[in-house]
Amino acid sequence: MSVDVRPFPELVDAERTGPDPPYDHHDYVGTRLRAPKEPLVVIPSTLTELTGPAFGWSDVDARDADLTHQHTGEPLGERIVVSGRVLGSDGKPLRGQLIEIWQANAAGRYAHEVDDHDAPLDPNFTGAGRCLTDDEGCYRFVTVKPGAYPWKNHPNAWRPNHIHFSVFGRAVTERLVTQMYFPGDPLFPYDPIFNSIRDEKARARLVSTFDIELTEPEWALGFRWDIVVGGKDATPLEEPHDD
Amino acid sequence: MTELPITPAQTAGPYLRIGLLRNLIGSDVVDPADPRAVVIRGRLTDGAGDGVPDGMVEIWQADGAGRYRHPADDREEIAFEDGFRGFGRSGTEDDGRFSFVTVKPGGVPWPEGGLQAPHLVVSVFARGLLKHAVTRLYFPDEAEANAADPVLSRLTPEQRETLVAVPEDGGLRFDIRLQGPAHTTFFAV
Numbered sequence: 001m002s003v004d005v006r007p008f009p010e011l012v013d014a015e016r017t018g019p020d021p022p023y024d025h026h027d028y029v030g031t032r033l034r035a036p037k038e039p040l041v042v043i044p045s046t047l048t049e050l051t052g053p054a055f056g057w058s059d060v061d062a063r064d065a066d067l068t069h070q071h072t073g074e075p076l077g078e079r080i081v082v083s084g085r086v087l088g089s090d091g092k093p094l095r096g097q098l099i100e101i102w103q104a105n106a107a108g109r110y111a112h113e114v115d116d117h118d119a120p121l122d123p124n125f126t127g128a129g130r131c132l133t134d135d136e137g138c139y140r141f142v143t144v145k146p147g148a149y150p151w152k153n154h155p156n157a158w159r160p161n162h163i164h165f166s167v168f169g170r171a172v173t174e175r176l177v178t179q180m181y182f183p184g185d186p187l188f189p190y191d192p193i194f195n196s197i198r199d200e201k202a203r204a205r206l207v208s209t210f211d212i213e214l215t216e217p218e219w220a221l222g223f224r225w226d227i228v229v230g231g232k233d234a235t236p237l238e239e240p241h242d243d
Numbered sequence: 244m245t246e247l248p249i250t251p252a253q254t255a256g257p258y259l260r261i262g263l264l265r266n267l268i269g270s271d272v273v274d275p276a277d278p279r280a281v282v283i284r285g286r287l288t289d290g291a292g293d294g295v296p297d298g299m300v301e302i303w304q305a306d307g308a309g310r311y312r313h314p315a316d317d318r319e320e321i322a323f324e325d326g327f328r329g330f331g332r333s334g335t336e337d338d339g340r341f342s343f344v345t346v347k348p349g350g351v352p353w354p355e356g357g358l359q360a361p362h363l364v365v366s367v368f369a370r371g372l373l374k375h376a377v378t379r380l381y382f383p384d385e386a387e388a389n390a391a392d393p394v395l396s397r398l399t400p401e402q403r404e405t406l407v408a409v410p411e412d413g414g415l416r417f418d419i420r421l422q423g424p425a426h427t428t429f430f431a432v
Contacts, residue, residue, distance in 0.1 A: 019251040021373035030371030033289040040431035051313035053330035102262025112258045128262045179253040197251045230249040
């Protein structure tokens with residue numbers, strides 16, 4: 001069998017990743033020893049990349065989507081509903097998608113032994129949730145609004161309020177782990193993780209919107225956030241600007 | 244066709260264990276009692292050579308016959324293996340160690356014809372990685388298939404070496420070096 005040894009046509013500079021942040025973002029100190037520095041090798045999408053894991057109703061419990069009812073009592077904090085749709089970049093709603101989330105409690109403390117922030121743990125809050133999207137690609141979580149918290153990246157560094165999200169998409173090319181933020185956060189200009197995304201419009205796509213329709217009277221504020229997943233084939237290296 | 248702009252990635256951060264390493268998805272892709280089971284052990288290290296203690300590694304693969312449990316793999320002539328999902332997760336320990344129990348997958352097609360050598364997709368998530376990093380693991384007992392593999396054969400010998408696991412303690416060893424000498428080759432997918 002003859003082997004085709006032509007080089008692949010392209011390497012992608014690790015800095016040029018479409019709307020995604022570059023690996024190497026000096027202001028985020030954690031990247032300095034961990035960011036891959038060499039160009040990524042581009043390979044054609046094969047069945048390996050065009051497939052990926054799928055999950056079903058047997059993998060989740062309906063109670064997993066309500067982070068305020070996982071213990072004997074209710075957690076402290078501002079109860080919120082977070083809901084939206086998962087779509088492919090082709091606009092198709094993705095049904096049956098496993099969404100996993102994790103977050104700090106209302107005081108800005110994670111239920112994790114490494115978090116030594118001097119803020120109280122909440123015995124009624126673990127901060128982990130998951131659900132499957134429905135036939136319209138919709139997900140819905142009930143939780144409490146996570147607090148901002150300090151981290152040691154630089155002097156007086158604080159993370160904006162955020163919830164971590166993990167989504168698989170339809171294939172390896174669509175795998176996404178990201179963070180959802182809240183509208184109007186005064187910490188945005190100071191956060192090197194949020195600002196690692198260079199394009200302002202791309203950053204804005206991580207910010208949920210307050211939604212009065214999702215808001216439940218006498219009970220909880222609603223925030224809407226849609227997630228769009230797509231692989232490199234669907235993603236131009238430069239964002240189109242319509243201004 | 245209208246293309247919706249995609250949602251950008253952000254780091255999984257230091258507390259990914261809370262959300263991603265609970266009881267749903269484990270590191271046993273197959274039952275460890277399966278006679279075909281292979282133990283894969285490795286270490287995730289940073290540019291200083293230190294273990295990454297707060298990371299997570301995911302693997303995705305075809306079954307022993309080379310079929311992916313996914314609708315895009317429509318080769319009905321290859322039966323699905325019962326109960327095989329093909330996906331596993333391992334957190335990293337204090338010294339960066341991770342491990343999986345799985346089977347060697349069959350070869351899977353290359354778009355221009357022929358088969359690729361058996362391989363796993365390996366994805367790495369951690370604090371300090373603003374987007375996950377993706378690589379592949381190949382098997383050391385597949386020298387002929389590896390030599391003919393359309394991905395491996397386009398890489399330099401140094402790059403290839405980082406992608407082929409090595410036999411160790413009756414299983415396989417696959418270290419992932421994010422930076423530095425002999426850093427792992429990562430792919431854009």
